[in-house]
Amino acid sequence: MVTPSPAHSHVAVVAFPFGTHAAPLLSVVRRLAAASSPETIFSFFSTTQSNHTIFTTVSGGGGGGGGGGGGAKVKAYDVWDGVPEGHTFTRGHQEPIELFMKAAPQSLRLSIDKAVAETGKEVTCLVTDAFFWFAADMAQDMGVPWVPFWTAGPCALSAHLHTDLIRHQAGGGNESLGFIAGMSKIQVQDLPEGVVFGDLESYFSTMIHQMGLMLPRATAVFINSFEELDKTITDDLKSKFQKFLNVGPFNLASPPPPAQDESGCLPWLDKREAGSVVYISFGSVVVPPKEELVAIAEALEFSGVSFIWSLKDNAKANLPKGFLDKTKTHGKVVAWAPQTDILSHKSVGVFVSHCGWNSLLESIAGGVPMICRPFFGDQRLNGRMIEDGWEIGIKIDGGEFTKQGMESCLDVVLSQDKGKKMRENIKVLKELATKAVGPRGSSTENFKQLLHLINSP
Template structure:
């Protein structure tokens, strides 16, 4: 849609779950609704992992007390932490919303848009009589699997059993049991209970917004539309509405020196390696990755986030002289400006954990993927990348250096590599078309803006 500014004179309140992969799409959505439709934007956020207001001077930011201790926020159990946030933020959120709704000198509030993981917010919105729209920051295909959890448990697929890993999940082709989402938590039942609660509260909302596009996930979106009986709005890819890096959403500072290193590399020769903002690996896994990259003889840009190696600060386990001995083929940074990296002509493949943001960004730039999923929706995303869209290959869990070397060669050279590259370039074109006038995401955004304005009129 053009910048019609129908939303001018109306305010939206949005709230992210405080993790990088959730903050980024929510702030992108806020920016879309502000620039394309003219809504004024208020962001409610926890003190933990709070976004930087200086990156968005045109938004209003309201921190709320989350009651989290340093010990609690330092945990590697992101699921337990998200559950705590739902419990601790309910009352501070209600107080904050009540204050914002009573501000007569501000634009009237049309609705509250919140990350699906903050399931507690539906009850709060009901109490303050504010319409609630949900943002699903992951893909539709993985959400369809989450929505099927009760049936999967009933049929014995959940909890996942080692002996059944290769068994097909009959109602969810092409998934096998090993592709089903899991989350290793200190509280074994928490993942199942959490997912069911999120789905239940989503169904009570006024609609779900998706950072995906119809041509990528048409089947899953159609099934969810039938099951949820509420409007769904696939208006992604969010990041393609803007120039790369136009507003920073990163909690870590990207090292932009890697772009000048990429400038010295040959076209489509570099393997970009990044496992996101939460994944942690052992020292043994780290060393196998290092030697697999070195032995592949391909140039590589490797994001090694401080703390990603359990028990190490940063690169201490790396053998002395590793980068020097690789003949200058490697560049290691603590964090990278990923959108810029994936756009760079030197990038030939992306070795990723298959978080949804990374998967979508790779599709949009036509970069084939090597998939190493770890938890949550990543295994479903990886299965779709390798077996449905056929735009990448999967590495099995904790691969050795030999398998890593072989997989890199498979994706960078030969007939299969050309086929995969052709497939992802077709998807890239579809991602571009869906945002142009008359495209699927363009039309769904128009519908979303109309729905928000009707919610406001019915609530007033």
């Protein structure tokens, strides 16, 4: 699929360099580059650390930088992280974000000017992470389309788009958001911080609010999802934006190459019965507190189920004494696991997760139901939809792991009729997702629209 483009096509791509935002954007940009004409070039802007991490990543779960082709046409440019020399961080995890974003309007312009000077081509399209709300004005000043990318799911996007309405109309924590199309299963307490609770005056909350106000100005908004996952929300978002394009799931549309399995997880799984293994991973950002790690370990030991647990080495000290020895015949604790490959293995019967969006899509692709323990951001929304919307998993009772709660969830998913129903439901979503990225699928057609848009003069 090669789309004709004018000889001067130069797509500037601006990544948000925190969390798991930059890698999925690079993944789809490589797909776009591979499908574009040879004359189209892509300049990718992020911090030095972010660029180094994602451009050297060959594989990985969660939409890693690998896959998609087009790598030679995508050049990385480093943007200042906004941290003054000698600065000491004192205000928590949001401080680096605030420093970067405050510096970004000016530092991005300087970096883009450098790319224009090096290539001899003016920018013809501005693709950014949706968090860069000020890109609406930047693109207008440059006279080019603004095409933001939303990395999470449609529910979270809808919540941020309707923030003012929610603040005006919503009541208590367990009140439904039924006044917003497709959000009847969502409760106020499920919303991300900064919508109705948390520090609404913080820089991050203000930034996300501004994003919700600015996104309708975009030429198009694209997202790592597929329309069939939730047609009601998709149709509502289509009515709010000039163009709304589901172009995922990326892990199915452009699968990363096989990951290195240094811990031997896959051969170990080959020896287990179908649907019998518990896979546990909470992503790269969060580690549950010690008491919850102990509760998980005690439940695994008591139940005797087979498991693979992806747990950083420095967190293993919080496991109960003797746990690793007592479970070594049926359990495997590793510092890193090839998540996509594990979730696609027939022996895996349930995924214990923080409900991050990329992990959710990988679980759907593997047809594996979930046990959810959300921590922050969109994870509560995802957990609610997993349990009550799509009915493909279950949330931990009370929101935190206890030994009894973990045992109960394992029993429900692995042994009860309710778990069987979850597997049937997620199999349907897997088939819909696979069809969406197929030759005539909705995501494939939307990708063609996105490709045409960024290549238009």
